[in-house]
Amino acid sequence: MNITGLITEYNPFHLGHLYHLQKAKIDTNCDGVICIMSGNFMQRGIPAIIDKWERANIAVANGVDLVIELPLVYSISSAEGFAHGACSILNSTGVVNSIYFGSESGNIEELKRISQVLIREPEDFKSNLKLQLDKGVPFHTARKIALKNCLHDICCEEIIGSSNNILAIEYIKSLSKLNSFIVPYTLKRQGANYNDSELNNIFSSATSIRNALKNSGSLKEIENTVSKETFSYLKKLKEEKYNFVFSDDMFQYVKYKILTLGETLNKVYDVKEGLDNKIIKEIANSKSIDELILNIKSKRYTYTRISRILTSFFLGLEKYDIDKLVHETPNYIRPLAFNETGSKILKEIKKKGDIEILTKLPKKLNDKYLEIDLLGTKAYSILNSSVSPYDDYLKSPTFFRKK
Structure with a gap:
């Protein structure tokens, strides 16, 4: 099988995500899509508006074949830690041929060149970086200047000043450090920027959708920003008096x-x-x-x-040595939801992967990543009355059969 990996948060799944998913299927000509998704807390250090199980269900309803959880250690890490966690786990499955991510740049070759300079750190880059840091320039600004001096034909300052470009570069760096055969693809982002707080006529950002839900409490305002499948799920949750989290x-x-x-x-x-x-x-x-x-x-x-x-x-x-954990890789994956193609992908992972598939948690935990994920659910349940602190034990992955 030709499998494409997506690294996502889906907080919540909107039209921009649907476009990304559809383009991934077309551009990589894949047989299936595996999505590694943040759990109940996001990379910006915020709780998810909807819990990880419901968001995984929404993703599969929109066309993702298999959703696995990105452990909490990585999901609230810096861009480097987030990327390492996602890429190393996808690599360990043994079945992912490509990853497909959005970026403001949309130019995979430029992103690759920047990532190689950051990995190799040639002498002119290091000396320029030191020069700027010695002047008291903040690290991120100093790095932009040092890159610009190495790569004159690329607008480095503009590229690494954008959040999705930064993540894209970290994905490429991570794959390179892993000596992975996974091929990176990028899609130029359309519509609103990630942090835009106002709804947009083309593709609204997840931030603006969350803000609209928080401020009005009405789904009507966001109906045109999400797919029919997402809206149907949100409507059902609203009717069930689900506790959206902000x-x-x-x-x-x-x-x-x-x-x-x-x-x-x-x-x-x-x-x-x-x-x-x-x-x-x-x-x-x-x-x-x-x-x-x-x-x-x-x-x-x-x-x-x-x-x-x-x-x-x-x-x-x-209480945990996060610095150690964020640079390592867990030996398991946790599926949250999948369809029939996703079931085939799981069978392929069993055959080819260097990783265990956990559909139920063991009673005795001897794994720091799992321990922290369970802490995350307990903490999230304080914020979200619709979630039990023990849902990691009570819930199984959702299987979507063909209708």
Whole structure:
């Protein structure tokens, strides 16, 4: 089978995602699509609007063949950690021939050239980077300047200033470091940018759709931004009085933990240079997650980096060696939903993969990735009354039979 891999969040699945999925099938001429999807918490350090099982069901209803979960360790990591987790797991399945991702650039050759400079770090790149850092230039800006000096014919500053390009470069880097045979393809993003907060006439961003749901509570406003299948699922969830989740739902829990256990903040992965003291100082003056982050953010600490740190603290990840886990690869995959083609893909993985397929969790856990995923569901269930803290044990992957 010719299998294409997609790396996604689907928070929620909208028309831009459908376009990406359809183009992936056409451009790679694949027999099936396996999607590795973030669970209940996203790469920007926010909770998912809908739980991972429902989002996986929506993805398969829209044409994905198999959805597997990206472990929480990676799903709330930096672009590098997120990409390593997704690519290394897809590589371990032994069946994925290509990955297909969106980027603002849309030029796979330019993205490959940038990724190779970042992997090899030639002398002129290293010396330029050091020169900029010695001047006190922030790392991300210094890296842009150093790249520009190495690759004169590419608009490096523009390319690595965009979030999906950054992820695309990290996917390519990860595949290269893994010596993987998986071929990367990219699709130029259409319509709204990822962070656009207003609904768009072409392809609205997931952020704008979440904002519309939060502000109006009505599905009517977003009907034209999602597929019929997605809208049907959202309508069903609404009728069942499903508890949609938004970023600020986490704030009171984060605030309480900072006020009572703030002295352990310095143990959270990526907390450096007194950031813990800054968070403790600002929590009393902040009335929302957004306000807290804006009060803390600086050139060194971006909005999303602080958001991931706060989410990690909420989840209790200060007890784990995340730096070690984020650079390794789990020895299992967890299917969340699949159709008949997805079932065939799972059989292929059993034959060819270097990885275990977990459809039910063992009673005794001896795996840090699984342990953290279970913590994630328990934490998410505090925010979402529609989810049980034990759903990882209670739920099985959804199998979609042909009608």
